[in-house]
Amino acid sequence: MNTKKLAVAGILALVVAAFLDGASLYRKQTQSTQDQTVRAEQNRLVRMHSPVLGPQGAPVTIVEFFDPACETCRAFYPIVKNIMAKYPDDVRLVIRYAPFHQGSDQVVKLLEAAKRQGRYEPVLEAVLQAQPTWADHGRSNP
Secondary structure, three states: OHHHHHHHHHHHHHHHHHHHHHHHHHHHHHHHHHHHHHHHHHHHHOOOOOOEEOOOOOOEEEEEEEOOOOHHHHHHHHHHHHHHHHOOOOEEEEEEEOOOOOOHHHHHHHHHHHHHOOOHHHHHHHHHHHHHHHOOOOOOOO
16 A cells, blocks of 8 residues: 555655756746847837947937937936936937927937937937027017
């Protein structure tokens, strides 16, 4: 009788071990697939020509769809800048232009020229600081 119990316990232990091994293997494969999907999705948002602030290999990427004449974009920029200052090695900002407001397309050209000259960030900050003077935020044309 004891040998039967011992045999059943041994078989049960083998079944449990096989189940745990299978579950572990499944989890690893699922995680690998999810990691590949996340990397592919990140690449959809980040373009080679997009301005990038922060380290290229940062584990966190913020992609901002940015209109230089947008008041909300202007208000949001200091928040993102503070996050990047707080986590300088962990966060990068990728800027994607969305020039919907009048005059934004000209400012985007200015920012792109500044990027080619290695002066993107100071020019971006100057543009945002002066935005109330050049952007038409619903003002009437006299």
